[in-house]
Amino acid sequence: MFNDFKLIEGRPVYIQLKEYLKKHITNGNLPANHKLPSTRELSALLSLSRNTVLTAYAELEQEELIYALKGKGHFVSMVDIARGSSPENIYWNEKMNAAAISAEEMDLMKHGVKWEKGMISFNSIAPDEELFDMTNVKRSFMARMSIEGEILLNYGYAKGYRPLMEYLKNYMEVKGVDLTDKDILITNGFTEGLDIFLSSIHRKYSSVLCENPTHYSAIKLFRLHGFHITGIEMQEDGVNLQRLEKELGQNKFDFAYFIPSYHNPTGIVTSSEKRMEIIRLMAAHHIPIVEDGFNEELRYSGSHVAPLAAFEGLGNSVVYIGSFSKILFPGLRVGWILADKELIYYLESIKRARTIHTSTLDQALLYQYLHDGYFEKYLKKAKMVYKKKYEAAIQACRQYLPYKKLSGDGGLHLFIEFEDSINTRSLLTKCLEKGIVFSPGDVFYTNGQGGNTLRLGFSRLTEKQIKTGIKQIGEILKKSEGLNK
Amino acid sequence: MFNDFKLIEGRPVYIQLKEYLKKHITNGNLPANHKLPSTRELSALLSLSRNTVLTAYAELEQEELIYALKGKGHFVSMVDIARGSSPENIYWNEKMNAAAISAEEMDLMKHGVKWEKGMISFNSIAPDEELFDMTNVKRSFMARMSIEGEILLNYGYAKGYRPLMEYLKNYMEVKGVDLTDKDILITNGFTEGLDIFLSSIHRKYSSVLCENPTHYSAIKLFRLHGFHITGIEMQEDGVNLQRLEKELGQNKFDFAYFIPSYHNPTGIVTSSEKRMEIIRLMAAHHIPIVEDGFNEELRYSGSHVAPLAAFEGLGNSVVYIGSFSKILFPGLRVGWILADKELIYYLESIKRARTIHTSTLDQALLYQYLHDGYFEKYLKKAKMVYKKKYEAAIQACRQYLPYKKLSGDGGLHLFIEFEDSINTRSLLTKCLEKGIVFSPGDVFYTNGQGGNTLRLGFSRLTEKQIKTGIKQIGEILKKSEGLNK
Numbered sequence: 001m002f003n004d005f006k007l008i009e010g011r012p013v014y015i016q017l018k019e020y021l022k023k024h025i026t027n028g029n030l031p032a033n034h035k036l037p038s039t040r041e042l043s044a045l046l047s048l049s050r051n052t053v054l055t056a057y058a059e060l061e062q063e064e065l066i067y068a069l070k071g072k073g074h075f076v077s078m079v080d081i082a083r084g085s086s087p088e089n090i091y092w093n094e095k096m097n098a099a100a101i102s103a104e105e106m107d108l109m110k111h112g113v114k115w116e117k118g119m120i121s122f123n124s125i126a127p128d129e130e131l132f133d134m135t136n137v138k139r140s141f142m143a144r145m146s147i148e149g150e151i152l153l154n155y156g157y158a159k160g161y162r163p164l165m166e167y168l169k170n171y172m173e174v175k176g177v178d179l180t181d182k183d184i185l186i187t188n189g190f191t192e193g194l195d196i197f198l199s200s201i202h203r204k205y206s207s208v209l210c211e212n213p214t215h216y217s218a219i220k221l222f223r224l225h226g227f228h229i230t231g232i233e234m235q236e237d238g239v240n241l242q243r244l245e246k247e248l249g250q251n252k253f254d255f256a257y258f259i260p261s262y263h264n265p266t267g268i269v270t271s272s273e274k275r276m277e278i279i280r281l282m283a284a285h286h287i288p289i290v291e292d293g294f295n296e297e298l299r300y301s302g303s304h305v306a307p308l309a310a311f312e313g314l315g316n317s318v319v320y321i322g323s324f325s326k327i328l329f330p331g332l333r334v335g336w337i338l339a340d341k342e343l344i345y346y347l348e349s350i351k352r353a354r355t356i357h358t359s360t361l362d363q364a365l366l367y368q369y370l371h372d373g374y375f376e377k378y379l380k381k382a383k384m385v386y387k388k389k390y391e392a393a394i395q396a397c398r399q400y401l402p403y404k405k406l407s408g409d410g411g412l413h414l415f416i417e418f419e420d421s422i423n424t425r426s427l428l429t430k431c432l433e434k435g436i437v438f439s440p441g442d443v444f445y446t447n448g449q450g451g452n453t454l455r456l457g458f459s460r461l462t463e464k465q466i467k468t469g470i471k472q473i474g475e476i477l478k479k480s481e482g483l484n485k
Numbered sequence: 486m487f488n489d490f491k492l493i494e495g496r497p498v499y500i501q502l503k504e505y506l507k508k509h510i511t512n513g514n515l516p517a518n519h520k521l522p523s524t525r526e527l528s529a530l531l532s533l534s535r536n537t538v539l540t541a542y543a544e545l546e547q548e549e550l551i552y553a554l555k556g557k558g559h560f561v562s563m564v565d566i567a568r569g570s571s572p573e574n575i576y577w578n579e580k581m582n583a584a585a586i587s588a589e590e591m592d593l594m595k596h597g598v599k600w601e602k603g604m605i606s607f608n609s610i611a612p613d614e615e616l617f618d619m620t621n622v623k624r625s626f627m628a629r630m631s632i633e634g635e636i637l638l639n640y641g642y643a644k645g646y647r648p649l650m651e652y653l654k655n656y657m658e659v660k661g662v663d664l665t666d667k668d669i670l671i672t673n674g675f676t677e678g679l680d681i682f683l684s685s686i687h688r689k690y691s692s693v694l695c696e697n698p699t700h701y702s703a704i705k706l707f708r709l710h711g712f713h714i715t716g717i718e719m720q721e722d723g724v725n726l727q728r729l730e731k732e733l734g735q736n737k738f739d740f741a742y743f744i745p746s747y748h749n750p751t752g753i754v755t756s757s758e759k760r761m762e763i764i765r766l767m768a769a770h771h772i773p774i775v776e777d778g779f780n781e782e783l784r785y786s787g788s789h790v791a792p793l794a795a796f797e798g799l800g801n802s803v804v805y806i807g808s809f810s811k812i813l814f815p816g817l818r819v820g821w822i823l824a825d826k827e828l829i830y831y832l833e834s835i836k837r838a839r840t841i842h843t844s845t846l847d848q849a850l851l852y853q854y855l856h857d858g859y860f861e862k863y864l865k866k867a868k869m870v871y872k873k874k875y876e877a878a879i880q881a882c883r884q885y886l887p888y889k890k891l892s893g894d895g896g897l898h899l900f901i902e903f904e905d906s907i908n909t910r911s912l913l914t915k916c917l918e919k920g921i922v923f924s925p926g927d928v929f930y931t932n933g934q935g936g937n938t939l940r941l942g943f944s945r946l947t948e949k950q951i952k953t954g955i956k957q958i959g960e961i962l963k964k965s966e967g968l969n970k
Contacts, residue, residue: 012858026661064788087800088768100685150614153814176511200585283573303549315572329638373497
């Protein structure tokens with residue numbers, strides 16, 4: 001006893017002593033009526049002030065965990081402990097349903113390559129945290145806290161924090177979206193937005209249409225919700241319209257999912273012409289569209305391209321799901337759904353039933369940061385840095401990789417297709433030996449293809465790492481003619 | 486044009502002008518090749534500095550939304566707009582599935598009494614925000630930000646923020662829980678914790694056992710997930726064990742749900758003896774237990790009572806879901822599941838698939854606040870204030886209400902049962918006229934009973950409001966003999 005008592009820094013010492021004693025009382029190490037050391041003894045033994053020990057004892061007494069006998073000292077109270085009774089052992093893996101088992105199987109974080117120090121990892125497409133302007137983040141927090149801190153810390157509303165909702169509505173209007181009969185719901189990032197939509201939509205055909213390849217998290221959620229996925233191949237300027245039209249003529253779908261800007265994983269920006277045509281085709285077949293507003297801000301050059309939600313004008317078939325996660329701070333889990341107000345009315349109730357609301361603090365901090373114009377400033381800086389990384393990556397690929405196709409019109413990643421004879425999973429195994437990792441492209445395909453593709457995320461690497469890493473991949477490819485399928 | 490341009494405070498003016506112009510370009514109000522006012526004209530017209538207008542124009546030019554002709558001025562670019570095409574109109578309410586429709590129907594925030602200024606509302610059991618110690622919240626934020634701000638703002642882990650996970654594991658151990666083969670998952674509050682569990686558990690019998698009445702959000706989620714609910718009546722010291730045993734002998738259940746401390750809505754604390762007996766009975770029938778750790782900290786007097794998770798010792802059948810929401814800051818959406826590590830392994834993947842992770846900022850702020858000992862200090866103050874409100878509420882009930890049963894051993898609410906002849910929904914209608922509202926108790930019942938009950942949440946009212954409100958309810962009851970069922 002007491003020889004395993006170790007102080008941690010920054011936490012009041014009397015609390016640490018109280019917790020230590022309470023733990024040993026509640027787990028039975030200190031039995032009922034056991035005499036505790038006197039406060040003098042214990043303070044000497046643990047080199048604590050006597051006051052600390054007195055306070056800890058007083059609080060334990062108040063909780064009736066110990067009692068004092070006048071002139072005799074402190075003793076452990078009778079505490080109910082049920083140890084020793086034959087413990088129930090549940091085989092939890094046998095209790096899991098199909099969704100839980102699938103979620104585990106499709107969990108790339110569990111089954112992918114683990115990052116190790118010193119690796120050059122092209123896996124991540126998260127922002128480079130060295131770009132974060134902490135000063136303005138802190139400033140935004142303090143500003144909002146001063147205005148209405150108490151309100152931020154109490155319960156908020158399922159639909160979202162009102163100032164942020166208003167900000168985002170305006171933000172969408174500026175992008176060209178008509179807000180007539182539209183409404184907004186704040187979510188825990190894009191992912192929750194999509195999940196809430198999938199949880200709410202009636203599955204008449206249990207079938208979804210999307211680009212192929214596409215965002216892995218979306219594929220995962222479609223599968224978890226029991227949707228059959230039909231992927232349409234991507235061309236340089238977006239989805240293949242002929243194939244799309246043919247598919248629409250032959251099959252029925254509950255909805256379609258598109259990532260028109262900086263498509264994940266191919267990095268392709270769908271052209272305005274194709275956007276209009278997608279809207280026209282979907283309307284002709286009365287199919288709702290879920291638009292993933294992924295990375296829309298990360299244009300390094302070129303003119304404005306409006307989201308699908310803008311192209312549909314007064315229509316109400318586009319469900320726009322947005323997030324700043326890939327540009328701003330993904331640690332703040334904030335996304336939004338802008339859609340028909342009748343749809344939002346239902347989604348709001350699902351949101352409330354599941355998580356009550358999104359963190360108000362996250363929403364308020366984000367709001368203040370956006371409102372005060374820090375986002376624009378940050379974006380300028382971020383674009384400059386990412387553009388350089390993007391150009392370094394493109395150049396290195398051209399120089400070192402024998403690719404068949406390279407895509408990526410901006411954003412934080414490139415997508416590469418090799419000859420069919422090259423298998424990127426075998427390539428990854430070889431690269432891993434040299435400390436280089438990337439995302440093999442097959443996971444993004446809806447139909448098991450893409451064994452000859454890979455995604456290179458460059459956002460969190462230095463230009464030098466980008467060059468070194470890609471060069472190494474090229475060298476490994478050169479050496480190993482045996483990377484056949 | 487321009488006469489509806491209104492400046493809002495605190496946002497850089499050039500951004501506001503840029504957004505204003507961009508909005509009118511993307512929505513077609515400013516057609517292609519339309520000549521914009523000169524920077525001099527516009528700065529005069531809107532009383533802005535010329536520099537502001539220059540900056541706005543420069544940024545619009547960079548986005549290729551406008552173009553400049555030397556010596557002629559600025560013109561609107563050709564921007565693709567699809568307005569005017571026949572817009573698609575989806576009937577979204579026909580596209581909603583059973584879960585979305587039920588969620589809306591069971592959404593009390595939508596169908597309950599709306600709060601209005603001046604009302605005395607006994608609806609809320611959220612903390613009183615006037616108690617929040619903003620100074621220490623700000624201090625915790627700044628401290629954590631300085632230590633690892635950049636990391637907090639980037640992606641975190643689905644399981645949670647490690648320092649908080651470690652803190653909470655110790656916190657549970659101090660309560661007497663054996664951590665052998667246990668693990669923890671951080672969630673967006675209690676509600677998400679329960680929802681993730683319900684989404685993952687195999688429904689062999691589609692049947693759940695719980696106390697009757699019980700937490701409304703739990704009832705709602707059970708129903709949304711398609712569980713049949715069997716409620717066991719509450720006695721003064723917890724669930725009726727005879728009925729529980731009888732039910733267990735007759736029917737099969739996938740799991741049981743208990744709120745052993747400050748039960749919602751009755752406020753009852755289940756005795757240690759009953760806790761042990763619950764553990765024994767459930768183990769005998771091999772039924773997992775979901776323990777709702779609701780308000781465990783809000784004891785105003787009396788000795789330590791360990792959670793069910795502690796009473797099962799080395800067993801692994803209790804899934805403890807905790808949260809500080811009712812005591813600390815509900816705006817921070819942080820809860821946790823402490824359970825068998827094999828179960829947590831699956832729940833983690835469901836969590837990742839749905840929301841990636843809980844706000845790291847919320848977790849980090851909460852961690853720092855807890856670690857630095859502010860929670861203990863806050864709890865002392867909060868308990869003192871709430872205890873007074875509790876006593877005021879109890880006294881007023883005794884003095885003014887003709888109840889049959891009054892329960893509430895602490896916490897932030899009381900539960901009242903009247904004679905069968907009194908219908909609390911009719912009572913609410915009368916009270917509403919006087920600006921008094923409360924939660925009619927029937928919503929908490931699993932079987933349509935409780936029409937003669939109500940819950941009084943007093944946390945956010947002053948002692949005077951508590952007394953005035955309860956007195957008025959009593960007077961209305963006295964006057965209206967006609968409040969029969």
